[in-house]
Amino acid sequence: MKKVILFCLCFFYTVVSVHAESYCVLSSADNTVIEEKNMHEPQSVASISKIMTAIVALEEGNIDDKWQVQKEILQAVGSSIYLQVGQEVSLKSLLYGLMLRSGNDAAIAIATHISGSEEEFVKLMNAKAEELGMLHTTFHNASGLDEDGIGNISTAYDMALLMSYAMKNETFREIAGAQYYTSEWNARWQNKNKLLFQFPFTTGGKTGFTKLAGRTLVTSAKNNLTESIVVTLRQSDDFQFHQQKHKEVYENVKTLEVVKAGTYKVHQQEFVIEDPILVTVKQDGSDRINVYTHFKDGEFIVEVQKNEQVDVYSYKARKASKNVWKKVFS
16 A cells, blocks of 8 residues: 555656746846746747747738638637638738637638748747747747647746747737727627736736646736736636736836937947837845946947846947847856
């Protein structure tokens, strides 16, 4: 009997270890991790994968595109916006159906329209994940469904990075933060993200669930300059948990604008900083911040030091309208 009990306990421990709850609380100002638990643990993430589907579609497609739905949507199972073969749709409405109602048929229709097939679209998703530094992420489909026991694999941290990036796209921000939307074929949708109705600081998010992944949730909320991203994987009471974590962020940290957006003249050359440089610091004043600027090889360099971390931003001369930046850690 003792051997049987020992075996059962070992099996239970293994199951719990594999599917342990994980979360990440991130400041989108500079991607500072504020709090986390098992945030680098890879697991199936279900429909929060659609954040990547949406941002890739926005960057690769034209939101004003219209076309007729093809037979590939018949492959869709699970949550749906009930598209019909031959129905005329727009990328704009499908993106709202994707984000607000988690339409798997919308995901397949979007992927096929952008890339010709879902398989080719998934290649773009994985390329974007690599570009963003999502080191433990692999996408297998555009919807987040678990196919043959294998869904889209990611981590709480990687999904927080993705949401931070996506929310910097104004169209994505508008879609992800919409409470309701009415399509051109008169379908009326309410966002499944309850936090948009319960917590006034909420700016966006995406829900997810499969049997393999459990409940998954990404939300963003903003108070003054501080925008927080919360990601939970396998958290049962997720909306309450997210609201509490967003509140704790505003109580414990703040965001400083260390360099304002604008035009700067250095060595007779003009440089445009399109977006302000923001830094997340603790409310208690324990973080040490220093900002250094200099001119090198035709670029305006801004170094922001927070404690032992140094972020380096480089800006080309005015003729290059978009700033080029990179981060260096020491």
